[in-house]
Amino acid sequence: MVLNKIFDLLSLTQTSVGRYVFIVLLSLLSAVIFLLIFKKTSNQKKIKYHKNKIFGYVLQIPLYKDRFGVLFSSIGQILKHNALYVLHTLASLIFIIIPLIFIMVQINNRCGYAPLAQGQDFLIQVTLNDTADQATLEGVSCELSPGIVLETPALRVEDEKQVFWRARVVDGSPENTSSIRIQLEGHSPVIEKYLATAYNQQRFSPEKKQPSFWNRIFYNAEGYLPADTPVTEISTEYARAGYPFLFWQVDAIILFFILTLIFGFALKGVFRVNL
CATH class of the missing domain: 2.60.40 (Immunoglobulin-like)
Structure with a gap:
């Protein structure tokens, strides 16, 4: 498979540390790719508009907490603009899912399992x-x-x-x-x-x-x-491999998702993407 050969180039060493570095590098690369896809396939102006509306109505709630008509109206507007915000992001998520599946398969193939141990x-x-x-x-x-x-x-x-x-x-x-x-x-x-x-x-x-x-x-x-x-x-049987993240040992796929989200939010300003 062509994708296997491409991802082989990103692999460093076949040690546990090398696999961890592979996940980090792939998470960073994925975050950049997903941000660019999201920026190109979403209506950034509409997303920014609805986010600002949600933020504005959230701020309005404590100001008019004693006026129930305004309070319920604010909650309704928050729900409305949140639904419209989600609607504008769904199309982009569909474009992101396809490369995401292939990347997850590659991570699972390379980092998802631990080899059999002596005596196992x-x-x-x-x-x-x-x-x-x-x-x-x-x-x-x-x-x-x-x-x-x-x-x-x-x-x-x-x-x-x-x-x-x-x-x-x-x-x-x-x-x-x-x-x-x-x-x-x-x-x-x-x-x-x-x-x-x-x-x-x-x-x-x-x-x-x-x-x-x-x-x-x-x-x-x-x-x-x-x-x-x-x-x-x-x-055959392999145990799932665990990787350290803060105080936990997490699965390779979960670690990839966490790091991709962290890199995505850290780089969204660099690429001027509204999420």
Whole structure:
């Protein structure tokens, strides 16, 4: 995917610090892009007009707090101008949502998950298409790279067309490139999915799926499964990664939103944007 290669250029190191810096840089860049989009696609004069009206009527409330007619009129005007303000911003938000989705996917692919730790147990799930029969399900086998071991035999669920294994990381050295290799009896080649056991991969995701419109948008971190195989998905378990913000550990997507809002409000005067 072209976007993956573009965002690869913004990635620094594959450490936790490098991922944090990536989120900060992308938040700053996103804030600038969203401000420019908002400025170009919104009626700035109308937004400023309605904001001033709201502010004026809010100031009017304590001045006429004993005159209920004026008080209720002010509240009504605040609601009216607030609705008109929101209406003028909605069109711009629609234009912002499209790039926002692609940016969020990239952040999730690169910073959303923590690699598997040494000694950690995890689940491997293989899903076949609806046409797969019991023989095809029985012919699914799993091989893991050195440093990862299977702890249970395959659990095959015919009704769901799924096969499960439990595995464990016994050697999570950064120099190891770990993977899951799925073989179907009578089919070739072997289907492979990357398995993150260290911060040595720019992009990784719990799921690897066959290409489709939605999968190309949301599940593109590691490429796609071959379209001519009965296997529609290989998935595993990763914990969500946490990043420090003030006194909390927050999710990568939440950190991105917080920083983008902070940068947006800090830079709105520079770009002369009414929000």
